[in-house]
Structures are given as structure tokens and as C-alpha cells.
Amino acid sequence: MRLWSLHPSLLDAKGIVALWREALLAQKVLQGKTKGYRHHPQLQRFRQCGEPMAAITTYLWAVHDEAIARHYAFDASRIVGERWLVTIPVTQGRLAFNGRT
Numbered sequence: 001m002r003l004w005s006l007h008p009s010l011l012d013a014k015g016i017v018a019l020w021r022e023a024l025l026a027q028k029v030l031q032g033k034t035k036g037y038r039h040h041p042q043l044q045r046f047r048q049c050g051e052p053m054a055a056i057t058t059y060l061w062a063v064h065d066e067a068i069a070r071h072y073a074f075d076a077s078r079i080v081g082e083r084w085l086v087t088i089p090v091t092q093g094r095l096a097f098n099g100r101t
Helices: 013-031 041-047 052-069 092-100
Strands: none
Touching (some): 013 052, 041 052
16 A cells, blocks of 8 residues: 655656555545555554544545546545545655655
8 A cells, every 4th residue: 555645746647546546445444444454554644643534535635636637537426525624744754765665
């Protein structure tokens, strides 16, 4: 599971499509609708926000907005919940890790 800590505008076409799919999977995990990936380390930062579903929703809307700006047809109905404004902390280590992958 790859949930990038950089803005989706910095990703190429393949990257943003992969990010969309991975974030939708993360949403299912946080909802408890899948058995796999429940303990994936990349979900920790969403869980640490206090409102994990609001955090993943915020993340998905940001990815969706970038996709729409590129004229991609990402289905917003797959995002559970309305728009939230949740700050998701990102450490320097996480940014350095994103730069390597």
C-alpha cells in the first residue's frame, strides 16, 4: 500500500491512478470492510489523526480534485463521506522516504 505524503499534483498519470486505488483500499481497511492490510504501517498516520475516516476522506478528496483538474474520470461516489478539512501530519522522515521510492 502506497499512500504518498506529497501533493497528488506531483505525480504522473500512473502514480495518481495507483494512489487513487490504494487510498480507496485504505478507506475500506479503516471502515473494517476488509481482512487484509489492517496493520499496514502507512495507515498509522490516519489512525493517529483521531478521526481516521475524516483523514482518509480528506486525502481522497485531494486526490479526486487533482484527477478532475487533469480531466480524469475518478468516481467521487466511492469516497465515503463529505469533504472534511483534516490536517494529516507528515514527518521529515516520511518525506525523505517518499523521495527514495
